[in-house]
Amino acid sequence: MRRILGRIVGVASVLMLSANMAAAEGKLSLYNWGDYINPEIIDQFSKEYKVDVTLDTYSTNEEMLARIQAGASGYDLVWPSVHMHDIMQQLGLLQAAHPNQMPGWDKIDKAALRSHEDPNGDYCLPYAWGAVGILYNKKMIPELKSWNQFFEYAKAHPGKVTMLDDLRETLGVGLIMTGASVNSRNPEEITKAENFIMEQKPNIGAFRYDVIPLVTAGDIAAGHYYVGGVLNTLQNPELLGFVIPEEGATMYQEDVCLLANAPNPDNAKLFMQFLLRPEVAAKNSERLTNGVVNTAAVDLLPEALRSNPSINPTPEVRAKLQIFEDLGKDLRLYTRAWDRIKAN
Numbered sequence: 001m002r003r004i005l006g007r008i009v010g011v012a013s014v015l016m017l018s019a020n021m022a023a024a025e026g027k028l029s030l031y032n033w034g035d036y037i038n039p040e041i042i043d044q045f046s047k048e049y050k051v052d053v054t055l056d057t058y059s060t061n062e063e064m065l066a067r068i069q070a071g072a073s074g075y076d077l078v079w080p081s082v083h084m085h086d087i088m089q090q091l092g093l094l095q096a097a098h099p100n101q102m103p104g105w106d107k108i109d110k111a112a113l114r115s116h117e118d119p120n121g122d123y124c125l126p127y128a129w130g131a132v133g134i135l136y137n138k139k140m141i142p143e144l145k146s147w148n149q150f151f152e153y154a155k156a157h158p159g160k161v162t163m164l165d166d167l168r169e170t171l172g173v174g175l176i177m178t179g180a181s182v183n184s185r186n187p188e189e190i191t192k193a194e195n196f197i198m199e200q201k202p203n204i205g206a207f208r209y210d211v212i213p214l215v216t217a218g219d220i221a222a223g224h225y226y227v228g229g230v231l232n233t234l235q236n237p238e239l240l241g242f243v244i245p246e247e248g249a250t251m252y253q254e255d256v257c258l259l260a261n262a263p264n265p266d267n268a269k270l271f272m273q274f275l276l277r278p279e280v281a282a283k284n285s286e287r288l289t290n291g292v293v294n295t296a297a298v299d300l301l302p303e304a305l306r307s308n309p310s311i312n313p314t315p316e317v318r319a320k321l322q323i324f325e326d327l328g329k330d331l332r333l334y335t336r337a338w339d340r341i342k343a344n
Contacts, residue, residue, distance in 0.1 A: 025050045028267040031064065031075040032057055033254070035228070036128075038287035045274050051267050059209055060166055068093055073261060076268040079254045082114045085124055086326040088257065089117040097258040097269050099125040104276030104294075112293040114253055114323065124255035125272045128290040130227035131251050131310065131321055132169055133244040135211060140221035147177055147245040150222055154203035162214070163197075163224040165207035167338035168324050170197060172250045173224065182250055182322040185330040194337040201341065216240065226252070230289040230310050242310050248320035253293075 030037070034057040046053045056075070058064040061084040068078070068088075080088055088094050099105060100121035112126035113119055136144045140160070141153060154161040163170045172182040174193030184190060211223030212232055216239065225242075233240040256275065258268050274280060282300035285292040289311055292298060298306065305311055313321070327334070 026264060026267055027051065028053045028077075028264050028271055029075045030055045030077050030271075032077075032079045034059065036079060036254070036288065038284045040287070041274075041280050041284055044280075045271060048274075049267075049270060051270075053271075068259070074263060075259055076262040076264045077271065078257050078259060079127060080124075080257060081324065082253050082255060083324045083326040085115050085255045085257055086117045089115075089123055090326075093260055094123050094257050095260045095262070095265070096122045097124065097265075097272055098122055099256075099269075099272050099276070102269075102273045102276055104273070104278070107276070107278060107294050107296040109293050109295050112253065115255065116326070118255075124257040125275065126293045127254045127256050127275070128285065128288060129251060129253035129293065130290040131244045131249050131313065132164070132172075132224070132226055133242060133249050133310065134222050135215050135225040135229040135232070135240065135242050136222035137215050137218055137220075138239055138241050140218060144222060144241065144243050145246050147173060147247050150245070151200055151203070153221060154200065157221065158203045159205040160221045161204060161223065162206050162208050162211050162220055163204055165209060167334050169250055170207065170224070170341075171334055171337060172322070172324070173197070176248050176250075176322070183325045183327065185327065185333070187333055190333045190337055194341060197341055198344065201344075207342070227310050228288050228290060230308060231287070234289070234304060234308075244310055244313060244317055244321070246320075248322065251321035251323050253323060 028051050030053065032055060042053050042055065045051065061081050064078060064080065065084060065088065105121070108126055112129065113121055115124065118124055134144055134150055144150065150161060171193050174196040175182050175184055175189065178189065178192040178196050180189040180193065205220055211220065211225050212229060214220045215223050216232065216236070227242065230242050233242050256272055258265060262268055278294055278296035278300060281292055281294035281297035285297060286301060286305060289305060291311055292301065
């Protein structure tokens with residue numbers, strides 16, 4: 001009886017929330033990765049619900065977490081990667097938004113429920129996923145297939161490739177190239193990955209994120225980058241290419257999470273519900289060129305995106321993609337290795 005009563009109360013709460021949402025107004029503050037949401041859907045939401053939406057951006061999970069922990073207030077929604085979602089939930093920085101009770105939840109691919117702390121979607125909404133590979137200039141490298149080729153080119157042309165300024169991503173490449181898991185907790189394996197990156201460092205132009213204009217201009221030949229760069233390859237296919245290296249690569253998934261101290265929780269939940277609409281998810285994915293987690297949105301995507309092997313890789317390629325997990329205290333092994341790489 002208690003379970004049935006709980007369901008009745010839960011449904012009543014959702015109905016009351018939906019009624020309030022229909023007349024939403026006020027403010028909503030988003031804190032997201034740079035260029036990781038289609039501005040058209042923010043504008044659409046703002047006009048439809050008369051909500052004033054602001055957007056601040058960050059470059060890494062660690063940057064976002066540090067700011068939230070330092071007391072940054074005023075933000076409602078954040079977009080942590082899955083492992084950071086787990087960390088933030090453990091730290092009590094999130095509140096349950098219950099997207100799994102919202103209309104449209106049935107269209108979410110349940111394989112996207114990757115969080116160990118939130119396996120049922122009580123807290124956060126799966127957002128988008130993608131591989132991290134290599135964006136390259138075809139005039140400088142006509143065809144690129146592997147990390148080995150990437151590093152061989154760098155050896156022959158020092159300074160003409162870049163890697164991400166991200167300790168998990170770049171050390172992750174080192175782990176892949178030395179035959180280990182990107183979530184290894186083995187100090188010897190992490191040291192081997194560190195040594196591999198250190199051997200490449202003299203030939204790497206920089207650790208940075210802003211590689212698209214550099215690759216496009218030919219200032220660098222190739223850059224370690226996210227699958228979102230496919231948007232640029234589709235716009236300029238004769239010049240640019242993107243590849244998931246044949247040795248394997250990391251993958252990412254971000255979730256949309258409601259902060260524990262969010263000043264506008266109702267509007268935040270409304271925005272999450274808005275993101276569940278298939279047409280909104282498709283419009284967002286078309287702009288970001290990420291993998292979409294809304295199964296009903298897939299058929300709404302242009303064929304060029306649905307059939308793109310970087311956006312929707314084959315099962316064989318997916319099997320070689322590794323997603324980061326929360327390493328707890330063992331993250332210190334990576335931080336120390338990264339500090340040494342950056343300092344030397």
